[in-house]
Amino acid sequence: MWDVFVFPKGLIHFQLNVGTTKATSISTLSSQNPGVITIANAVFGSKPAISADVLTKAFQVDKNVVENLQSRFQTDSTWRYIQLLIIIRTING
Numbered sequence: 299m300w301d302v303f304v305f306p307k308g309l310i311h312f313q314l315n316v317g318t319t320k321a322t323s324i325s326t327l328s329s330q331n332p333g334v335i336t337i338a339n340a341v342f343g344s345k346p347a348i349s350a351d352v353l354t355k356a357f358q359v360d361k362n363v364v365e366n367l368q369s370r371f372q373t374d375s376t377w378r379y380i381q382l383l384i385i386i387r388t389i390n391g
Contacts, residue, residue, distance in 0.1 A: 307328065310337055310340055310341065338371065342371040343368070353368075
């Protein structure tokens with residue numbers, strides 16, 4: 299028996315075999331260069347925003363933590379600043 303899943307472009311997803319037998323996965327992409335979606339930006343900086351209540355349940359953290367993260371990803375300039383900090387810390391060790 300086979301199941302087919304189609305994930306729309308940009309949708310964050312994962313697959314998990316919860317059965318007791320081996321699973322086979324055949325994956326294809328829409329192009330040779332499908333691009334990259336950063337999960338943190340897609341989850342905490344999405345427009346319209348994902349409900350803080352939903353993210354609180356999904357990540358099993360306090361609502362204040364989710365709201366703090368969402369506030370950090372509200373603008374593109376903030377995201378670029380965070381990326382820059384990560385690069386600088388990586389270079390400097």
